[in-house]
Amino acid sequence: MTTKKFMYVNRRAPYGTIYAWEALEVVLIGAAFEQDVSMAFVDDGVFQLLKGQDTSGIDMKNFSPTYSALGDYEVTKIYVEKESLEERGLTLDDLQHLVWEDEDEDWAEKDSIRLVSRAELAEVFAGQDVMFNF
Amino acid sequence: MKLTVQVNEGPYQHQASDSAYHFTKAALEKGHEIFRVFFYHDGVNNGTRLTTPPQDDRNVVARWSELAEKHDLDLVICVAAAQRRGIVDEGEAERNGKDATNIAPGFRISGLGQLIEGGIQSDRLVVFGD
Numbered sequence: 001m002t003t004k005k006f007m008y009v010n011r012r013a014p015y016g017t018i019y020a021w022e023a024l025e026v027v028l029i030g031a032a033f034e035q036d037v038s039m040a041f042v043d044d045g046v047f048q049l050l051k052g053q054d055t056s057g058i059d060m061k062n063f064s065p066t067y068s069a070l071g072d073y074e075v076t077k078i079y080v081e082k083e084s085l086e087e088r089g090l091t092l093d094d095l096q097h098l099v100w101e102d103e104d105e106d107w108a109e110k111d112s113i114r115l116v117s118r119a120e121l122a123e124v125f126a127g128q129d130v131m132f133n134f
Numbered sequence: 135m136k137l138t139v140q141v142n143e144g145p146y147q148h149q150a151s152d153s154a155y156h157f158t159k160a161a162l163e164k165g166h167e168i169f170r171v172f173f174y175h176d177g178v179n180n181g182t183r184l185t186t187p188p189q190d191d192r193n194v195v196a197r198w199s200e201l202a203e204k205h206d207l208d209l210v211i212c213v214a215a216a217q218r219r220g221i222v223d224e225g226e227a228e229r230n231g232k233d234a235t236n237i238a239p240g241f242r243i244s245g246l247g248q249l250i251e252g253g254i255q256s257d258r259l260v261v262f263g264d
Contacts, residue, residue: 002254018218022175025214029246033254130253132140133261 004129006035010045011134014064015055020048021063023134028066031073038077038128039070040121046084049095049113064096071100071112078112081121137161138252139171142263144179145194146187151180154262155197162205169256170208171198172249173241175263178216181209183238195238202240209241210248 008027014020027039041049048067055062070078078098085091098112116124125131139158143150158168173180185195202209211221217230223237237243253259 004254006250006253018175022215026174026246026249030250032247033250035250035254130259131261132253132259133263 004035005127006030006037006130006132007125007128008037008039008132009125009134010039010041010048011043012048013044014048014053015058015060019134020045021061023132024063024066026132026134027070027075028073031075034074035130037075038079038124039075040079040081040124042081042084042121044084044088046080046088046090046095049080049098050090051094051096067096068098070098074100076100076110076112077114079114079116079121079124081118082115083118085115135257136167136169136255138169138249138256138259140249140252140259140261140263141171141173141177141180142175142261144176145185147176148264150262150264151177151194152192155194155201157260157262158207159201162201168205168207170210170248170252172252173209173211174215174246174249176219177263178211178219178221181211181216181221181238181241182236184236199238199240207240211237211241211243212249213243213245216243 008023010023012019053062053064092115099109100112101107102110139154141151141154145151180195180198187193198209201207222232222235223243224235226243227235
């Protein structure tokens with residue numbers, strides 16, 4: 001089967017709309033197709049990766065633990081836009097520590113998150129075959 | 135060119151479904167191949183035959199059905215998104231114990247894999263939504 005570069009772009013906060021959760025559903029299903037998958041978090045999308053989310057006050061499912069499973073689905077390239085974090089007063093320390101295990105290096109644990117500038121992310125986007133926007 | 139079209143918003147609320155329809159129709163008229171149209175998020179609401187728009191307005195749902203019949207289009211509604219929003223065909227009604235169906239002619243309900251396959255098989259995935 002053809003392998004294409006798939007990029008899932010997440011632009012919205014996690015609970016105000018369903019886009020973030022339904023985007024994650026696409027990524028998880030899509031993992032079975034063994035494509036070259038990346039995800040990007042920009043604008044309010046960076047809030048999706050915040051650690052310590054508590055949704056008990058809004059009666060919605062807290063799906064944020066699902067992001068830590070992405071490594072097991074071989075989603076290992078997670079781009080976070082630096083400017084989006086800064087504009088919201090956030091740093092990488094505010095986000096979950098997402099990792100994957102590299103089977104070529106005796107299952108060494110590696111960071112999934114790649115902090116990139118807006119300009120760098122534009123270059124990453126330019127190299128993709130299929131772009132999903134959520 | 136072989137295209138897959140993704141529709142992420144519902145009819146009347148948002149222009150995305152109108153734009154997706156006009157794009158699909160124009161692409162077909164120009165001789166392009168539409169591999170699939172995939173309805174996701176509130177876009178699944180484009181596939182209910184129970185809509186009754188005012189007579190002096192366009193019928194977004196019927197328009198998709200007619201285009202599908204004319205061009206043998208594959209109009210696919212995401213099952214997970216459809217279950218949340220109550221878009222039901224006979225199979226889904228039976229599986230989930232529902233007392234009615236509402237899927238419009240020319241549409242079918244299937245999984246997200248159909249969207250991924252569209253991305254793999256097509257030259258372009260064209261997404262309509264916010």
